[in-house]
Amino acid sequence: MKTYKQCNPDICDWCNKLSTTLISHRDLDEGFFGPEYMVCAGCRRKESDQAERELEDMGFDDDWYCG
Numbered sequence: 001m002k003t004y005k006q007c008n009p010d011i012c013d014w015c016n017k018l019s020t021t022l023i024s025h026r027d028l029d030e031g032f033f034g035p036e037y038m039v040c041a042g043c044r045r046k047e048s049d050q051a052e053r054e055l056e057d058m059g060f061d062d063d064w065y066c067g
């Protein structure tokens with residue numbers, strides 16, 4: 001028996017909505033060795049907004065820090 005996900009491969013792993021903008025993506029919190037998710041553009045946008053806010057809260061500006 002197939003899971004809902006297997007029958008609907010175009011479903012975002014994070015918001016469970018049908019999407020044509022899915023890209024395999026890792027959760028920033030889980031790092032480079034975390035599991036890959038198929039994530040829609042909306043959720044990725046939300047995640048990067050969130051990450052930006054957290055950086056601002058810590059006193060970083062918009063530039064990526066490449067130490």
Ligand SMILES: [Zn+2]
Pocket residue numbers: 012013014015016017039040041042043
């Ligand atoms: Zn989504």
